[in-house]
Amino acid sequence: xxxxxxxxxxxxxxxxxxxxxxxxxxxxxxxxxxxxxxxxxxxxxxxxxxxxxxxxxxxxxxxxxxxxxxxxxxxxxxxxxxxxxxxxxxxxxxxxxxxxxxxxxxxxxxxxxxxxxxxxxxxxxxxxxxxxxxxxxxxxxxxxxxxxxxxxxxxxxxxxxxxxxxxxxxxxxxxxxxxxxxxxxxxxxxxxxxxxxxxxxxxxxxxxxxxxxxxxxxxxxxxxxxxxxxxxxxxxxxxxxxxxxxxxxxxxxxxxxxxxxxxxxxxxxxxxxxxxxxxxxxxxxxxxxxxxxxxxxxxxxxxxxxxxxxxxxxxxxxxxxxxxxxxxxxxxxxxxxxxxxxxxxxxxxxxxxxxxxxxxxxxxxxxxxxxxxxxxxxxxxxxxxxxxxxxxxxxxxxxxxxxxxxxxxxxxxxxxxxxxxxxxxxxxxxxxxxxxxxxxxxxxxxxxxxxxxxxxxxxxxxxxxxxxxxxxxxxxxxxxxxxx
Amino acid sequence: xxxxxxxxxxxxxxxxxxxxxxxxxxxxxxxxxxxxxxxxxxxxxxxxxxxxxxxxxxxxxxxxxxxxxxxxxxxxxxxxxxxxxxxxxxxxxxxxxx
Ligand SMILES: [Zn+2]
Numbered sequence: 001x002x003x004x005x006x007x008x009x010x011x012x013x014x015x016x017x018x019x020x021x022x023x024x025x026x027x028x029x030x031x032x033x034x035x036x037x038x039x040x041x042x043x044x045x046x047x048x049x050x051x052x053x054x055x056x057x058x059x060x061x062x063x064x065x066x067x068x069x070x071x072x073x074x075x076x077x078x079x080x081x082x083x084x085x086x087x088x089x090x091x092x093x094x095x096x097x098x099x100x101x102x103x104x105x106x107x108x109x110x111x112x113x114x115x116x117x118x119x120x121x122x123x124x125x126x127x128x129x130x131x132x133x134x135x136x137x138x139x140x141x142x143x144x145x146x147x148x149x150x151x152x153x154x155x156x157x158x159x160x161x162x163x164x165x166x167x168x169x170x171x172x173x174x175x176x177x178x179x180x181x182x183x184x185x186x187x188x189x190x191x192x193x194x195x196x197x198x199x200x201x202x203x204x205x206x207x208x209x210x211x212x213x214x215x216x217x218x219x220x221x222x223x224x225x226x227x228x229x230x231x232x233x234x235x236x237x238x239x240x241x242x243x244x245x246x247x248x249x250x251x252x253x254x255x256x257x258x259x260x261x262x263x264x265x266x267x268x269x270x271x272x273x274x275x276x277x278x279x280x281x282x283x284x285x286x287x288x289x290x291x292x293x294x295x296x297x298x299x300x301x302x303x304x305x306x307x308x309x310x311x312x313x314x315x316x317x318x319x320x321x322x323x324x325x326x327x328x329x330x331x332x333x334x335x336x337x338x339x340x341x342x343x344x345x346x347x348x349x350x351x352x353x354x355x356x357x358x359x360x361x362x363x364x365x366x367x368x369x370x371x372x373x374x375x376x377x378x379x380x381x382x383x384x385x386x387x388x389x390x391x392x393x394x395x396x397x398x399x400x401x402x403x404x405x406x407x408x409x410x411x412x413x414x415x416x417x418x419x420x421x422x423x424x425x426x427x428x429x430x431x432x433x434x435x436x437x438x439x440x441x442x443x444x445x446x447x448x449x450x451x452x453x454x455x456x457x458x459x460x461x462x463x464x465x466x467x468x469x470x471x472x473x474x475x476x477x478x479x480x481x482x483x484x
Numbered sequence: 485x486x487x488x489x490x491x492x493x494x495x496x497x498x499x500x501x502x503x504x505x506x507x508x509x510x511x512x513x514x515x516x517x518x519x520x521x522x523x524x525x526x527x528x529x530x531x532x533x534x535x536x537x538x539x540x541x542x543x544x545x546x547x548x549x550x551x552x553x554x555x556x557x558x559x560x561x562x563x564x565x566x567x568x569x570x571x572x573x574x575x576x577x578x579x580x581x582x
Binding site for chain 1: 502504539541542543544546547548549550551552553554555556558559560561564565567572573574575576577578579580
């Protein structure tokens with residue numbers, strides 16, 4: 001519910017999302033290795049991506065394939081003829097003092113215009129319209145010595161990232177709340193992971209800037225929202241700042257702000273677009289995309305999230321919500337389906353995977369592929385529960401081991417060292433449980449299955465550590481006179 | 485810029501600012517005159533009738549000059565950092581920025 005005061009102030013959010021085409025082998029305009037992460041600074045550079053005089057860029061053909069793929073996924077209109085522009089500005093992360101990008105003014109066009117991404121929330125579907133997306137090169141990485149961007153004394157630059165292919169996706173300012181923005185970004189992430197053009201497990205593979213305004217007032221651009229999780233917080237904070245300002249009778253200003261994890265602070269008054277002095281990049285010839293190129297890629301399109309969500313419901317009986325959550329990350333959805341090939345308890349696999357295993361992975365910031373988690377371990381685990389060999393309690397204790405590649409059987413054997421095999425101790429415990437439950441002993445005469453209750457109590461009293469074989473033997477001996 | 489508009493001293497100051505150049509008063513005046521001369525020279529092109537000519541951005545008709553996505557060797561670190569005015573470890577070093 002919105003309060004009266006707030007409904008006077010309608011937030012309008014537009015997002016700019018930069019995606020690194022890090023599944024490519026090389027950078028956008030040079031043949032330097034694009035797998036730069038974890039490498040020593042400035043070891044993946046060449047005259048082109050260092051901006052040395054006389055060097056000439058050339059376009060990586062596979063980057064165009066990626067962009068066409070994305071256009072199909074969004075249903076955007078690909079511009080058939082385009083050329084690159086130089087966007088001029090001085091900043092140490094750009095050794096050329098210009099970024100090679102695409103521009104939809106001054107006679108230029110983006111790579112593709114329009115398109116939509118549909119999101120579902122509160123039982124309604126909203127189509128978020130995209131304005132355009134374009135190709136450009138990533139700048140280098142700045143390291144702020146002794147603090148962050150606001151407090152550091154010097155700036156170190158690593159150009160390994162300089163020239164990595166980026167796709168910048170720009171939405172129309174049609175997102176109305178921080179929550180909507182988060183849901184949209186999850187869907188976008190899901191689409192991109194299904195297109196397999198961005199390896200999202202890599203830090204900074206997808207970066208978000210947000211344009212935020214209150215309807216009828218000047219907008220601020222918020223930069224450096226580093227993690228997806230922070231988008232909602234950053235937007236909430238900035239909207240509140242703007243509304244507070246307007247309530248005081250002041251005006252918002254067009255400016256660029258920095259999100260530092262807690263608040264947004266003024267970075268600079270926004271350059272007017274003129275200051276970038278965009279002009280055609282004459283070092284690169286125009287690109288013409290013929291229909292057969294577009295059709296070729298269309299034929300090779302992978303299954304996209306919406307289709308997959310429908311199929312998962314159909315094939316595995318999942319609820320729409322669960323199918324949607326699983327599909328958020330292609331890797332997770334693929335893994336789920338692999339598990340389902342081995343074990344038919346689809347519901348149990350979903351529960352353990354989404355509630356427990358993903359919880360652990362998210363907490364430790366790991367992807368499935370970076371761990372030893374394998375479908376056969378999940379199968380072994382679910383089978384052990386279904387056959388009664390493992391109680392839920394033990395399962396909960398075990399589950400963090402599954403991502404280390406340890407099977408449940410192996411783990412139980414190892415745990416077995418701690419198994420209580422002390423006959424005397426178990427005898428004593430059995431006597432106590434039997435004398436504590438005279439009613440159940442009565443029941444046992446009629447229903448032999450009640451025996452299982454005593455086994456359960458024994459396991460409970462020993463926190464699952466009693467040797468199951470021995471426990472059964474002892475109980476059977478003590479209770480056999482009541483059975484049959 | 486329309487045909488008769490002239491570059492002012494403020495324009496020169498703005499251009500200098502964007503190019504991170506610090507100009508003296510004399511230089512500002514000198515460059516304003518020189519830039520205006522250059523612009524005036526280009527004004528000659530306006531005398532041509534270009535009504536039926538498509539704007540060109542590139543000097544020839546070549547399109548789609550692509551490169552295959554194959555890794556080639558990069559420069560080694562020493563080579564890459566050779567021209568840096570300042571460096572630290574294997575980084576380029578730049579003044580504090582905001
Ligand atoms: Zn390079």
